[in-house]
Amino acid sequence: MKTMRDRAEEVRLFIEYAAPPEHRRESLALVERYETDPVALGLLHAFYSFLPEAREDGIRELRLLARRQGNFLIAALTFHTGYYYLANTAQAEFLGELGDGIWEDEVLDYFGFTSRNELNAKHRDLSGFPIYASLQGQPGLCPVCSAAAGEEHTLGCPVEVCPWCGGQLTRCNCRFLQLGKARLDQEAHIEALAGKLREKGRIPYEPDQRPGYPKAGEGEAEG
Ligand SMILES: [Zn+2]
Ligand SMILES: [Zn+2]
Structure with missing residues (x-):
């Protein structure tokens, strides 16, 4: 598996080819700013x-x-224009150009926009939106799945507390006991577990779940 450091090196290499020479330095500076995020x-x-x-x-x-x-719905402002990206700790997806908007209705729904026009109107001027802060700078978020306080973890997040025993949901035995299975290795099992969890009521992320939890991430820069 590639470490974050490997990925940052790849990005730097791509920039040698991709960024206009007069903007290379500024492009590289942004990588430096976010290389541990x-x-x-x-x-x-x-x-x-x-x-x-x-x-x-x-x-x-x-x-x-x-x-x-x-x-995270993020605007990437470039030297020519700007683009929408949907990103989380696992992947980043290109959504479209700013001003043109987002064409996927699921994404609009997910973030509470009723239409592409509403989205475009809201994003006509981006100066009121904050600069994206790296996750280390957002202590209110789950260190693994980035859920905010009061939000449910992404299913499978090792920080989620088990609502049946109060232990670590990905480590305790409750999921096997609840489903009466020795292993959960099919999509259907995971869906059944999600159903059981909904019935029982999942425990949302709270910052006090952080202490003692081993630091997430890999290959992080020192300092
Ligand atoms: Zn989480
Ligand atoms: Zn449990």
């Missing part, structure tokens, strides 16, 4: 590996437009 680094990697319009460009700024359950 899996969400932003994934976005940068996605951008520079598939330049949206197949022309030289670089990202100068990331602004956070919306956040829900560890999924």
Whole structure:
């Protein structure tokens, strides 16, 4: 598995080819700023590996437009234009150009927009939206799945507390006992477990679940 450091090195290499020479330094500075943040680094990697319009460009700024359950809607402002990305700690997906909007209704729904027009109107001026802060700078978030306080963890997150025994949901035996199975190795098992959890009521993320939990992430820079 690639470490974050490997990914950051790849992004730097891509920038040598992708960013216009006069903007290379600024593009590299942004990588330095976010190189220990899996969400932003994934976005940068996605951008520079598939330049949206197949022309030289670089990202100068990331602004956070919306956040829900560890999924971040981010505007990547480039030297020519800007783009929407949906990113979490596992992946980053290109959604479209700013001003043109997002065409996937599921994404609009998910973040509470009723239409593409509403989204475009809200994002006409991005100066009021905060610069995306790396996850280390957001102590209110689950360190693994980035759920905010009061939100449910992503199923499978090792920080989630088991509602049956109060232990660690991914480690205790409750999931096997609840389903009467010795192993959960099928999609149907996971769905059944999700159903049982809904009935019982899941325990949302709270920052006091952090202490003592081993630090998430890999290959993080020192300092
Ligand atoms: Zn979590
Ligand atoms: Zn349990």
